[in-house]
Amino acid sequence: MTTIVDYMGGGFGAKxxxxxxxxxxxxxxxxxxxxxxxxxxxxDEFLTAGNRSGAVIQVRAGVAKDGTLTxxxxxxxxxxxxxxxxxxxxxxxxxxxxxxxxxxSIRSVYTHFDAARAMRAPGHVQASFAIESALDELGYLAxxxxxxxxxxxxxxxxxxxxxxxxxxxxxxEAHPNKLAPQERPDAAGTKTGIGFxxxxxxxxxxxxxxxxxxxxxxxxxxxxxxxxDLGNGTRTYVAAIAAEEFxxxxxxxxxxxxxxxxxxxxxxxxxTTAASLAPAVKDAAFNAAKALREHLAKGLGRGAAELAxxxxxxxxxxxxxALMTWKEACAxxxxxxxxxxxxxxxxxxxxxxxxAQAAKVQVxxxxxxxxxxKMVGVQDCGLPLNRTAVESQLNGGMIQALSYALHxxxxxxxGLGLMLNANFVDYKIAGCQEMPELVPxxxxxxxxxxxxxxxxxxxxxxxxxxxxxxxxxxxxxxxSLPFTPDKVLxxxxxxxANGGAK
Amino acid sequence: MKAFExxxxxxxxxxxxxxxxxxxxxxxxxxxxxxDLYTEMKDRLIEPDQLLDLKRLAGFDRLEIDGAxxxxxxxxxxxxxxxxxxxxxxxLPLVGxxxxxxxxxxxxxxxxxxxxxNQRPRCWYYRHPGAHCLKKGGxxxxxxEGFNKYNAILGGGPSYIxxxxxxxxxxxxxxxxxxxxxxxxxxxxxxxxxxxLPRDGDPLRETVLGSDEILTHVRIPAPAAGWKSTYLKFxxxxxxxxxxxxxxxxxxxxxxxxxSARLVLGGVAPIPWRAKAAEEFLAGKPxxxxxxxxxxxxxxxxxxxxxxxxxxxxLSQNLIERAFTRLTT
Ligand SMILES: Cc1cc2nc3c(=O)[nH]c(=O)nc-3n(C[C@H](O)[C@H](O)[C@H](O)COP(=O)(O)OP(=O)(O)OC[C@H]3O[C@@H](n4cnc5c(N)ncnc54)[C@H](O)[C@@H]3O)c2cc1C
Numbered sequence: 001m002t003t004i005v006d007y008m009g010g011g012f013g014a015k016x017x018x019x020x021x022x023x024x025x026x027x028x029x030x031x032x033x034x035x036x037x038x039x040x041x042x043x044d045e046f047l048t049a050g051n052r053s054g055a056v057i058q059v060r061a062g063v064a065k066d067g068t069l070t071x072x073x074x075x076x077x078x079x080x081x082x083x084x085x086x087x088x089x090x091x092x093x094x095x096x097x098x099x100x101x102x103x104x105s106i107r108s109v110y111t112h113f114d115a116a117r118a119m120r121a122p123g124h125v126q127a128s129f130a131i132e133s134a135l136d137e138l139g140y141l142a143x144x145x146x147x148x149x150x151x152x153x154x155x156x157x158x159x160x161x162x163x164x165x166x167x168x169x170x171x172x173e174a175h176p177n178k179l180a181p182q183e184r185p186d187a188a189g190t191k192t193g194i195g196f197x198x199x200x201x202x203x204x205x206x207x208x209x210x211x212x213x214x215x216x217x218x219x220x221x222x223x224x225x226x227x228x229d230l231g232n233g234t235r236t237y238v239a240a241i242a243a244e245e246f247x248x249x250x251x252x253x254x255x256x257x258x259x260x261x262x263x264x265x266x267x268x269x270x271x272t273t274a275a276s277l278a279p280a281v282k283d284a285a286f287n288a289a290k291a292l293r294e295h296l297a298k299g300l301g302r303g304a305a306e307l308a309x310x311x312x313x314x315x316x317x318x319x320x321x322a323l324m325t326w327k328e329a330c331a332x333x334x335x336x337x338x339x340x341x342x343x344x345x346x347x348x349x350x351x352x353x354x355x356a357q358a359a360k361v362q363v364x365x366x367x368x369x370x371x372x373x374k375m376v377g378v379q380d381c382g383l384p385l386n387r388t389a390v391e392s393q394l395n396g397g398m399i400q401a402l403s404y405a406l407h408x409x410x411x412x413x414x415g416l417g418l419m420l421n422a423n424f425v426d427y428k429i430a431g432c433q434e435m436p437e438l439v440p441x442x443x444x445x446x447x448x449x450x451x452x453x454x455x456x457x458x459x460x461x462x463x464x465x466x467x468x469x470x471x472x473x474x475x476x477x478x479x480s481l482p483f484t485p486d487k488v489l490x491x492x493x494x495x496x497a498n499g500g501a502k
Numbered sequence: 503m504k505a506f507e508x509x510x511x512x513x514x515x516x517x518x519x520x521x522x523x524x525x526x527x528x529x530x531x532x533x534x535x536x537x538d539l540y541t542e543m544k545d546r547l548i549e550p551d552q553l554l555d556l557k558r559l560a561g562f563d564r565l566e567i568d569g570a571x572x573x574x575x576x577x578x579x580x581x582x583x584x585x586x587x588x589x590x591x592x593x594l595p596l597v598g599x600x601x602x603x604x605x606x607x608x609x610x611x612x613x614x615x616x617x618x619x620n621q622r623p624r625c626w627y628y629r630h631p632g633a634h635c636l637k638k639g640g641x642x643x644x645x646x647e648g649f650n651k652y653n654a655i656l657g658g659g660p661s662y663i664x665x666x667x668x669x670x671x672x673x674x675x676x677x678x679x680x681x682x683x684x685x686x687x688x689x690x691x692x693x694x695x696x697x698x699l700p701r702d703g704d705p706l707r708e709t710v711l712g713s714d715e716i717l718t719h720v721r722i723p724a725p726a727a728g729w730k731s732t733y734l735k736f737x738x739x740x741x742x743x744x745x746x747x748x749x750x751x752x753x754x755x756x757x758x759x760x761x762s763a764r765l766v767l768g769g770v771a772p773i774p775w776r777a778k779a780a781e782e783f784l785a786g787k788p789x790x791x792x793x794x795x796x797x798x799x800x801x802x803x804x805x806x807x808x809x810x811x812x813x814x815x816x817l818s819q820n821l822i823e824r825a826f827t828r829l830t831t
Contacts, residue, residue: 366820367736368813407739411626411649416633420626420649425742433740484738485746486651489813 006258011230012400013119014050016269021048046410046422050117053086054079055126056109059134062101067144067152069096074104074130083115084108088123092131093200094153112417118269120400121456124199125463129481132197132464137477145178146196146468159198162356162378162443169376169439170194170358181475190362192373195468197357199460203381203453204351205275207344208266211284213242214339215292219330221246223281224256227265227273232455233389234273238281240386245285246292247309248326271453275349278385278451284342291338292329299332350382350449355457357398359465360436363474365492368485370470372402372436375462380443381454387442394440394458401462403430407482503540504549512558517716518685520554527713530554534578534617537609542622545631547638556616562718563614565590571724573597577616577717581669585610594722596731596750600672603735606742616717619670619680619693620709623663623772624744625653636661636705650808652746655815657771661700662808664769665708666744670697671768672733674776675750678722682715693720697773708772726762728754734825735768736817745769747818751825755789765801765822770814777801780822789830791823798822 018026025038040049055078062071069091078085090104116122139149147167151160172178175194182191211225223242229235238255246252256262266276289309296314297304300323308317314329315322330337360374377394384390407428411420421427463481471477476491511517522530531550533539534557542548556562562578567589575584584590585601604610604618627633627644634640645653645662653662670693678693696709703710711717725731731752737743748768754761763784767775780801787793798819805815 366824367817369736369738413626413633413644413648415648416644418630418632420630420633425624426626426629428739428743431739431741485736485817486810486813489816493813493816 001260003260004258005228008228008230010232011268013052013122014045014117016118016267019049042424043422046419046427048114050119051081051114051410052119053116053122053126055085055087055130057126057130059130061134061138063138063142063149065142067139067142067149069094069101069135069138069153070098071101072096072103076104076106076130078106078108079111080108080116081111081113085116086123086126088127090127090131092124092127093159093198094131094135094150095155096153111412113412113419121201121459124201124456124460125401128197128199128460128464129467132461133467133477133479136195136468136471140180140471143179146194146472147172150196150198154198156354158354158380158443158446159356161445162354162380163196163198165378165441165443166196166356166358166376169378169441170360170374172358177472181471182473185365189365191365191473192360192362193469193471193473194358194360195465195470195472197461197464197468199355199357199457201271201353201355201453201457201460202351203271203275203353203455203457205272205277205279205344205349205451205453206266208264209277209280209344210263210265211277211280211342212263212339213245213281213284213288213342214337215246215288215330215333216337217330217333217335219252219327221248221253222256223253223284224262225265225277225281226260226262227257227277228268229257230268230273232393233386234277236389237274237278237385241278241281242285245282245289245309246326247311247313249312252312252326271455271457274385274453275351275382275451276344279345279348280342282342282348283345284340287340287342288338291340295338296329296332348450350452353380353382353452353454353457354443355379355454355461357461357465359462359469361466361469361473363470363476363488365474368488368492370406370466370483370485370488372406372434372466372469374437374439375402375465376439376441377458377462378441378443379454379458380446380452382449382452383447384442384444385451390442390454391440393455394442395438397455397458397460398438398440398462399430399435400459402434402436402466404481405463405466405483406430406434407484409482503543504546506543506550507552508555509552510555510558514559514683514716514718517554517556517559518683518714520552521684521714521716524713532556532716534614535580535612536617537605537613538617538621545629547622547629547631556716564719567593573722573724575615575720575722577614577719579615581605581610581613581615581618582607584615584669593725594676594731596672596733596752597669597676597722599733600668600735600750603733603745603748604668609742615669615720618667619673619696619720620711620717621667623708624666625663628663637663639706646808649810651810652744653808653811654771655805655807655811656767656775656802657699657773658806658808659701661705661772663700663708663772665697665771665773666769667774668733668735668745668748668768671748671750671766671774673720673722674774675731675752675764675766676722676725677764678720680720681718682711683718684712684715688718690721694774694776700772725752726754728756728761730754730829731764732825732828734821734828736821747814747821749818749821749825750774751822751829753784753789753826753829755830758789760784760787760789760793763797765797767801767818767822770805770818779803791827794823794826795819797826
């Protein structure tokens with residue numbers, strides 16, 4: 001069986017495995033002996049193509065006066081439909097100095113809805129919201145503030161560095177209400193707040209991909225591997241890594257991907273593609289360049305080490321004197337050209353990233369509308385393969401987090417057993433009018449760690465930062481997503497009833 | 503979607519001939535822009551055999567303002583044209599603002615005045631093919647005990663839908679009338695009386711339109727001298743979205759005193775909700791913030807929120823204050 005996926009609009013998680021719908025299409029094709037086109041309706045998409053895991057989490061926690069976590073208890077219920085659901089650990093990232101103070105229990109609650117699949121950083125988003133909300137609340141109670149309570153419970157200095165950078169970029173220093181919500185509304189009846197949250201992800205690679213890099217007699221350069229582009233730029237870096245090895249511009253190389261007959265590749269999930277694939281492309285390109293140098297050296301009567309590829313030419317490796325153009329060099333090849341295979345090289349990939357984000361929001365006290373004004377994302381990813389793509393991925397993560405922070409919700413009617421809003425009128429997604437100023441920052445301090453995937457961590461902390469910013473603005477602690485006007489208004493009413501600020 | 507026959511009458515007379523008897527009401531449906539009707543058909547909420555397309559009727563898309571300032575809006579006039587008409591925006595800003603607040607540019611380019619006023623409810627249960635609710639001939643309004651964040655806080659029971667039209671509250675506040683034609687006759691009635699509460703009429707319908715009638719046009723009387731008006735809509739999302747609550751407000755203020763006021767709420771009741779007690783309270787009161795606050799409290803004093811929509815009380819009150827403040831500053 002061969003799978004062909006030339007282009008995919010975006011793969012955010014309704015994947016892994018064929019699913020009943022894919023199975024039905026395959027069986028129909030076998031039966032009919034004809035191609036079958038499977039197209040789900042929007043409702044099917046919501047009901048049978050894999051969902052995101054839900055979670056209900058109860059947290060009890062205590063801190064010392066300086067904000068150090070001393071006791072932490074979490075009771076986690078995962079909601080994964082007919083599957084177990086996902087939750088990635090408690091506490092998430094933060095650590096207790098004395099683990100004796102930690103207790104947690106996890107169980108799955110099963111419903112008749114479709115199983116959760118690997119959607120949008122499964123488990124992390126849920127785990128982030130619980131700990132980031134609890135810790136934030138304690139930060140205000142202890143009087144140490146939103147930034148310091150986090151640093152106080154993080155031993156990894158990378159987080160300190162990234163939180164400081166996010167704080168600087170969001171304008172924390174000059175922010176007037178650091179230790180308590182804004183007291184009086186501005187003239188427009190709004191209050192403004194800032195919130196923080198952090199993330200982590202593995203993103204490491206593994207041995208799986210087989211890449212072939214081939215140079216043709218006509219000067220063509222091709223990297224072939226049976227991977228796919230989920231819409232995140234795989235095609236670009238596969239070509240770029242090969243082109244770079246031969247001193248050629250990106251346009252000179254072709255990535256042949258999107259077909260399983262092109263050779264083994266890893267499953268596109270867990271943000272592991274870049275770290276699994278890029279080293280193998282590099283290895284294949286390196287091997288092919290070596291082979292080409294050896295071939296050319298014979299003809300030129302020199303040693304292979306004396307030759308290098310630079311600026312579209314074959315040059316002397318010391319001094320850089322041009323010996324022949326790329327085209328001339330390739331013309332010396334036989335009709336089969338030259339090619340070499342490559343495999344994953346552990347020394348070219350790393351594992352484990354951090355991430356810190358900050359959000360600035362404005363809350364309209366009359367309507368409960370939350371407007372996100374600005375988001376900052378600081379993200380390490382080892383060696384960034386393509387800065388524009390990394391920044392774009394960070395923006396995309398922040399945008400999706402904003403969207404489910406403010407709007408997205410599958411409304412499940414338990415009495416009737418129906419999803420009430422399986423369409424894009426009632427399942428609301430943020431549009432261009434909700435977009436804030438976005439500041440994507442690549443943290444390059446640890447660039448030497450090799451390639452690490454950074455797709456999913458970008459989506460993990462945004463909603464938590466927004467929730468914390470809402471509290472910082474108006475004193476309403478929202479404990480469930482999405483943060484819609486009704487919840488904000490209910491929260492403000494409760495505050496007013498308890499004698500809090502209006 | 504079930505296959506249907508498309509009828510395209512060339513004149514009003516022909517169209518009226520084709521309208522069904524009450525018993526065939528579900529078999530023959532009038533279509534204008536189709537922005538609501540087609541979604542109902544795709545979801546199989548309705549499965550008509552025939553669609554009666556009004557788009558060939560001459561003059562049905564007119565927008566006229568006579569010398570005295572009286573306005574006529576044809577039923578087939580698009581929402582975009584209502585939103586963009588400079589003369590209308592000058593004399594009756596609330597109508598243009600309401601039209602502009604509806605859906606998206608694409609939908610406004612196709613959706614019509616008649617279709618907007620006659621669109622069906624957006625209640626989750628009504629729209630879900632799997633929920634056989636009161637509005638679809640079932641025995642129960644599921645929103646009463648179920649998910650009711652978007653449902654009614656005023657005038658609810660036995661159905662708790664809210665009327666989704668933005669144009670309706672604005673037009674009611676402007677004192678508009680609708681003209682309904684049927685074979686051999688026509689009738690004119692205030693738009694306010696066109697809509698019926700579920701407890702007063704047939705819970706399957708929102709209006710008094712007969713199966714053999716078409717809404718041909720809307721008439722808005724020239725506003726009184728000094729009348730200022732606005733339509734304030736609050737929605738959860740910036741791009742296309744229905745109102746969580748909206749306010750159509752009009753005022754005549756002389757020497758700092760309110761002479762007359764109109765206040766109609768959208769998104770909170772099964773009909774555009776005229777806040778008559780608040781209107782009466784406002785007449786003769788000083789035009790100042792304390793007055794607006796009190797009027798807002800009066801307008802919502804009869805609210806009976808359901809489990810998830812108490813927020814609509816404060817939201818509507820705040821919007822009312824905001825609307826009157828906007829009209830007087
Ligand atoms: C995504 C989306 C967002 C929307 N957001 C809003 C919003 O924010 N505010 C808002 O007010 N609306 C909103 N709408 C509704 C939209 O405005 C209406 O669907 C549209 O105005 C209907 O006009 P139409 O001409 O397309 O009507 P059609 O779909 O053709 O008809 C709608 C109904 O009216 C009846 N009808 C039409 N013309 C007449 C007539 N002359 N006489 C008697 N009956 C008639 C039809 O039989 C049908 O039942 C939204 C719709 C969508 C799909």
